[in-house]
Amino acid sequence: MQLHCFGTAGYHPNEGRHTSAYFLPESNIALDAGSGFFRLEKHIQQDSIDILISHAHLDHVMGLTYLLDASFREKISKIRIWGEEEKVNAIQDHLFNPLLFPARLDAEWNTIQSGDQWEIRGMQVTCKEQEHPGGSLAYRIDWPDGRRLVYATDTTGDTSEAHAQWSRQADLLIHECYFTDSESEWAEVTGHSWTSRVAQVVKQSSPKKVLLTHLNPMQDGLPSSDLEAIRAEVASEVIVAEDHLCVNF
Ligand SMILES: [Zn+2]
Numbered sequence: 001m002q003l004h005c006f007g008t009a010g011y012h013p014n015e016g017r018h019t020s021a022y023f024l025p026e027s028n029i030a031l032d033a034g035s036g037f038f039r040l041e042k043h044i045q046q047d048s049i050d051i052l053i054s055h056a057h058l059d060h061v062m063g064l065t066y067l068l069d070a071s072f073r074e075k076i077s078k079i080r081i082w083g084e085e086e087k088v089n090a091i092q093d094h095l096f097n098p099l100l101f102p103a104r105l106d107a108e109w110n111t112i113q114s115g116d117q118w119e120i121r122g123m124q125v126t127c128k129e130q131e132h133p134g135g136s137l138a139y140r141i142d143w144p145d146g147r148r149l150v151y152a153t154d155t156t157g158d159t160s161e162a163h164a165q166w167s168r169q170a171d172l173l174i175h176e177c178y179f180t181d182s183e184s185e186w187a188e189v190t191g192h193s194w195t196s197r198v199a200q201v202v203k204q205s206s207p208k209k210v211l212l213t214h215l216n217p218m219q220d221g222l223p224s225s226d227l228e229a230i231r232a233e234v235a236s237e238v239i240v241a242e243d244h245l246c247v248n249f
């Protein structure tokens with residue numbers, strides 16, 4: 001299974017990174033649709049897509065507007081978007097307000113809530129609420145062959161036993177790592193994770209691989225001392241996300 005990283009920065013793009021967007025081409029599932037979402041058209045292999053939205057902050061949804069062209073030219077004929085009701089409504093009412101964007105998007109908007117479990121083309125998908133201003137959802141995808149992916153971004157990092165159970169032993173955990181330990185107070189205020197908190201989450205849920213992402217765009221990636229600090233704490237393989245990176249799991 002492959003995961004393509006289209007955007008790996010939080011907040012805003014920088015010279016080397018766009019904001020949150022990931023794609024599973026074999027399963028036609030996208031995780032968030034930030035500014036990196038313009039890269040989808042090169043990689044999409046079928047004419048339908050399911051997009052799981054963590055929350056409606058702009059760095060995760062602005063790229064939904066980039067689907068208009070592919071949709072109009074019928075390159076993608078079926079777009080299904082999944083998210084919490086108030087977020088889905090906010091995207092439709094505000095992002096696709098004619099004062100902000102000239103056309104509506106022909107998509108199926110599906111509302112879900114924390115704890116829901118549903119099926120997308122044979123894959124089991126579940127979501128779980130996270131601590132973040134306005135709230136956000138973590139997603140877990142289980143494939144019929146037993147493979148598991150967990151996507152947790154825009155979260156302070158859930159260290160509860162319930163979350164460890166829910167996300168346990170993923171083949172790939174995609175987890176945000178926006179702040180360093182010296183900024184942990186500010187991280188909690190803004191609803192983001194910091195180095196040692198991420199290490200704790202990874203240790204508790206023991207994924208095979210962890211992809212650190214939603215990185216601070218004001219820095220050049222994750223400082224190597226922070227990466228080494230996480231690697232020293234956990235048994236999982238730890239990878240730092242880059243735009244254009246393709247992760248096998
Ligand atoms: Zn974000």
Ligand SMILES: [Zn+2]
Pocket residue numbers: 055057132154
């Ligand atoms: Zn956010």
